[in-house]
Amino acid sequence: MEISRRTIVLAAGCLVLALVPPVAALTNQPFYLDLFRRMMIFAIAAVSLDLILGYGGMVSFGHAAYLGIGAYAVGIPAYHGIENGPLQWALAVGVSAAVALVIGAISLRTSGVAFIMITLAFAQMLYYLGISLETYGGDNGMRLASRSRFGGLIDLRQPAVFYYVVLAILIGLLALGRRLVDSRFGMVIRAAKSNEPRARAIGFSPFRYKLTAFAIAGGAGGLAGALLANQTEYLTPDFMHWTRSGEIMFMVILGGMGTLFGPVVGAVALLLLEDVLSALTEHWQIILGPILVLVVLFAKRGLFGLLVGAEAGDG
Amino acid sequence: MAETLLAARALRKHFGGLLASDGIDLDVARGETHAVIGPNGAGKTTLIGQLAGDLRPDSGSIRFDDQDVTRLDSPLRARRGLVRSFQVTSIFRNFSALDNVTLAVQAHSGHSFRFWRPARTESALREPARAALDAVGLGKRADVRAASLAHGEQRQLEIAMALATEPRLLLLDEPVAGMGPEESQRMVRFLATLKGRVTIVLVEHDMDAVFTLADRISVMVYGRIIATGTPAEIRGNEQVRRAYLGEDQA
Amino acid sequence: MVGTLVLEQTLNGLQYGVMLFLMAAGLTLVFGIMNLVNLAHGSFYMVGAYLATALTERTGSFVLGVALALPATLLVGVVVEIVALRTLYERDHLDQVLATFGLILFFNELVAIIWGRAAIFTSVPPFLSGHFRLLPGLPYPTYRAAIILVGAVVAVLLWLLVTRTRLGMRIRAGASNRTMVAALGVDIRLLYTLVFGLGAALAGLAGAMAGPVYSVQPGMGEGILIQVFVVIVIGGIGSIRGAIVGAIVVGMADTLGRAFLKPMLATMISPPAADKAGPALASMSIYLLMAAVLFFRPEGLFPARSRS
Numbered sequence: 001m002e003i004s005r006r007t008i009v010l011a012a013g014c015l016v017l018a019l020v021p022p023v024a025a026l027t028n029q030p031f032y033l034d035l036f037r038r039m040m041i042f043a044i045a046a047v048s049l050d051l052i053l054g055y056g057g058m059v060s061f062g063h064a065a066y067l068g069i070g071a072y073a074v075g076i077p078a079y080h081g082i083e084n085g086p087l088q089w090a091l092a093v094g095v096s097a098a099v100a101l102v103i104g105a106i107s108l109r110t111s112g113v114a115f116i117m118i119t120l121a122f123a124q125m126l127y128y129l130g131i132s133l134e135t136y137g138g139d140n141g142m143r144l145a146s147r148s149r150f151g152g153l154i155d156l157r158q159p160a161v162f163y164y165v166v167l168a169i170l171i172g173l174l175a176l177g178r179r180l181v182d183s184r185f186g187m188v189i190r191a192a193k194s195n196e197p198r199a200r201a202i203g204f205s206p207f208r209y210k211l212t213a214f215a216i217a218g219g220a221g222g223l224a225g226a227l228l229a230n231q232t233e234y235l236t237p238d239f240m241h242w243t244r245s246g247e248i249m250f251m252v253i254l255g256g257m258g259t260l261f262g263p264v265v266g267a268v269a270l271l272l273l274e275d276v277l278s279a280l281t282e283h284w285q286i287i288l289g290p291i292l293v294l295v296v297l298f299a300k301r302g303l304f305g306l307l308v309g310a311e312a313g314d315g
Numbered sequence: 316m317a318e319t320l321l322a323a324r325a326l327r328k329h330f331g332g333l334l335a336s337d338g339i340d341l342d343v344a345r346g347e348t349h350a351v352i353g354p355n356g357a358g359k360t361t362l363i364g365q366l367a368g369d370l371r372p373d374s375g376s377i378r379f380d381d382q383d384v385t386r387l388d389s390p391l392r393a394r395r396g397l398v399r400s401f402q403v404t405s406i407f408r409n410f411s412a413l414d415n416v417t418l419a420v421q422a423h424s425g426h427s428f429r430f431w432r433p434a435r436t437e438s439a440l441r442e443p444a445r446a447a448l449d450a451v452g453l454g455k456r457a458d459v460r461a462a463s464l465a466h467g468e469q470r471q472l473e474i475a476m477a478l479a480t481e482p483r484l485l486l487l488d489e490p491v492a493g494m495g496p497e498e499s500q501r502m503v504r505f506l507a508t509l510k511g512r513v514t515i516v517l518v519e520h521d522m523d524a525v526f527t528l529a530d531r532i533s534v535m536v537y538g539r540i541i542a543t544g545t546p547a548e549i550r551g552n553e554q555v556r557r558a559y560l561g562e563d564q565a
Numbered sequence: 566m567v568g569t570l571v572l573e574q575t576l577n578g579l580q581y582g583v584m585l586f587l588m589a590a591g592l593t594l595v596f597g598i599m600n601l602v603n604l605a606h607g608s609f610y611m612v613g614a615y616l617a618t619a620l621t622e623r624t625g626s627f628v629l630g631v632a633l634a635l636p637a638t639l640l641v642g643v644v645v646e647i648v649a650l651r652t653l654y655e656r657d658h659l660d661q662v663l664a665t666f667g668l669i670l671f672f673n674e675l676v677a678i679i680w681g682r683a684a685i686f687t688s689v690p691p692f693l694s695g696h697f698r699l700l701p702g703l704p705y706p707t708y709r710a711a712i713i714l715v716g717a718v719v720a721v722l723l724w725l726l727v728t729r730t731r732l733g734m735r736i737r738a739g740a741s742n743r744t745m746v747a748a749l750g751v752d753i754r755l756l757y758t759l760v761f762g763l764g765a766a767l768a769g770l771a772g773a774m775a776g777p778v779y780s781v782q783p784g785m786g787e788g789i790l791i792q793v794f795v796v797i798v799i800g801g802i803g804s805i806r807g808a809i810v811g812a813i814v815v816g817m818a819d820t821l822g823r824a825f826l827k828p829m830l831a832t833m834i835s836p837p838a839a840d841k842a843g844p845a846l847a848s849m850s851i852y853l854l855m856a857a858v859l860f861f862r863p864e865g866l867f868p869a870r871s872r873s
Contacts (some may be wrong), residue, residue, distance in 0.1 A: 209428075
């Protein structure tokens with residue numbers, strides 16, 4: 001049986017991620033477990049954005065808003081003593097999806113730059129809303145009272161357990177995503193991105209499908225936010241700042257948009273880069289900025305494409 | 316005369332100061348192939364746009380199969396069987412030819428809120444798509460990326476997509492534009508096989524194609540239809556000769 | 566007196582509107598003519614503020630500081646355009662957004678390296694400090710009035726430039742048909758560079774004047790930038806007239822909202838709730854306004870020629 005290069009890369013990646021906790025324990029470097037877990041959480045956020053950006057061509061510059069909603073969906077109940085994990089996370093996904101539905105219903109009536117701006121504006125609105133929540137820390141944010149509680153073996157206070165939960169969610173999202181983009185639904189979204197007038201001419205009304213995709217992506221982003229709150233054990237409205245949206249977008253582009261797996265690579269690469277650079281100098285952003293510019297100008301295909309030697313994704 | 320499938324009444328359309336459609340009346344009978352000809356700038360593409368639902372007329376009405384469709388947008392009209400092709404080739408470039416046609420089939424196979432099963436494995440979508448590709452002669456090129464097809468093949472692909480939607484009326488905007496003589500003839504022969512089964516409204520400059528295919532011809536000049544009739548009637552029409560065909564033609 | 570309070574806040578709204586207009590004018594021209602979304606426009610605002618502050622300190626004169634900051638910011642803009650942005654004209658908006666986002670990071674860090682991260686507070690120059698009697702019972706800060714005046718002058722000059730000069734004609738021609746204009750021998754690249762530089766200089770002027778009113782710190786451009794985008798969306802992309810109207814509308818909405826929403830709400834709901842809801846609603850109001858405009862009239866209030 002011929003095994004494609006792609007399968008090898010994916011399997012290798014999976015293996016590496018799965019081995020991080022035992023390796024970290026053996027080498028007594030818990031920092032790496034934390035780092036990779038953080039990368040995977042952002043990978044989840046990036047994959048959720050790829051669904052609408054890479055496959056749907058919807059340039060949403062407000063995706064970080066859903067991470068914020070998800071985080072606060074964990075933080076606010078925890079503040080009031082409600083630590084029920086399933087409840088918090090269901091809230092994170094549900095509220096994010098609902099908000100995405102509303103934002104999408106308005107934004108998707110526009111396209112191009114107007115769409116970028118309006119999604120940006122909505123995210124800023126939510127950011128200001130977060131700042132105004134004095135009870136929950138306002139613009140300073142607040143400590144997470146306690147990590148989400150699940151029953152039985154799943155104790156998120158155990159670093160390795162939490163790590164594997166995140167890994168499982170990431171793999172699950174990738175699997176579901178793969179199904180989604182090849183399904184009838186996915187094909188409509190991709191057709192609308194490829195040539196919207198054509199899609200309409202053959203009889204598709206793209207709006208309802210794009211809106212659904214937008215809500216799905218928002219919900220998944222909310223889940224990433226819930227995980228992020230648990231990870232950092234601190235939440236601030238900064239989670240929702242538009243520069244965070246830009247970062248997530250960069251992870252998608254850097255890794256390769258329209259590939260689902262690319263954003264994972266992109267998240268890992270960008271966070272590693274930030275980590276390495278910030279160790280070099282406190283002014284690491286002055287190096288990162290031009291790197292991002294260069295990536296956009298010269299490496300649009302993304303790292304995943306380079307790794308598997310594939311032709312362009314849905315781009 | 317057979318029953319009217321498509322009726323446009325008093326269509327008017329402005330673009331800024333330009334009056335592209337100046338009170339157009341058009342009746343297309345069920346099963347006929349009706350050509351619309353006229354010099355460049357006569358407003359033919361604007362007419363097609365309004366009939367297809369991409370453009371809203373400033374005033375006037377359009378009835379399809381005895382139902383008022385003036386307010387319906389193009390996807391809704393397409394789902395009712397009123398389908399158009401584009402003057403400038405418009406396909407899904409990064410999908411294969413087969414995927415392109417499969418999408419057209421999918422648009423007419425119920426809703427697409429199916430999230431699990433890969434659409435490419437649905438034979439109910441694939442089979443009709445293959446059949447449409449074979450019918451236009453692209454069967455062997457099914458798996459080629461649409462962007463890599465030759466220009467003429469892309470035009471054929473567009474027709475295949477239109478066919479795959481099982482249209483009742485096809486609006487073809489210059490189907491042989493940009494094709495060499497051999498390709499054009501192949502396309503015309505193919506369109507001739509559709510005559511009677513599918514009602515066709517055809518905008519074309521290629522007079523060979525028009526006079527071969529058309530049952531009736533409408534001539535447009537400056538946003539108005541100045542004459543409608545059989546090819547023979549049109550050839551003999553003095554007004555048309557002067558306005559369009561030129562004294563030394565036909 | 567409520568009347569004087571409202572009048573004062575209205576003037577403040579006008580003053581903020583001037584700042585928004587100066588930035589919006591450049592951004593809308595660049596977007597309308599070159600079809601370039603420049604997220605880093607706010608960085609020119611910031612650079613102008615820092616340069617004006619530094620030059621004022623060096624020369625001892627505020628007017629000189631501001632006057633020198635203008636060509637300096639123009640130069641920065643030209644360099645950025647030549648080095649980083651030329652290839653972006655052909656690219657899609659997503660690429661432009663991401664690339665200019667990278668530039669934001671770069672500039673924010675650059676000023677932090679040179680001047681530190683802490684906010685710098687510049688003082689109003691003595692000859693413009695204090696109040697003057699605008700109306701009996703209404704003293705108004707002289708400096709803010711000066712900003713309004715400068716804004717009005719610039720608006721007139723800009724209008725004259727675009728409608729009455731050869732350069733302005735070329736700008737407008739380049740907007741409607743860039744290949745034709747190039748074929749006629751006009752150096753399109755030079756034109757673009759000039760327009761971009763002009764936009765940067767205007768943003769720099771806004772930043773230079775902003776110093777004494779708002780604080781000067783890394784990242785100060787982004788906050789105002791989003792509002793500038795709201796301005797051009799509301800006003801219509803590519804239109805100076807739209808930029809003026811949009812800037813005044815947004816400036817007023819934001820300032821009056823901040824000033825009056827809290828007390829207005831307090832009459833309807835409890836004061837502590839109004840205390841929290843007021844500022845939040847005020848900030849949100851202009852975005853709601855933009856959403857409404859995009860919903861009902863997506864091309865803006867005064868669209869320039871529609872682009873295909």
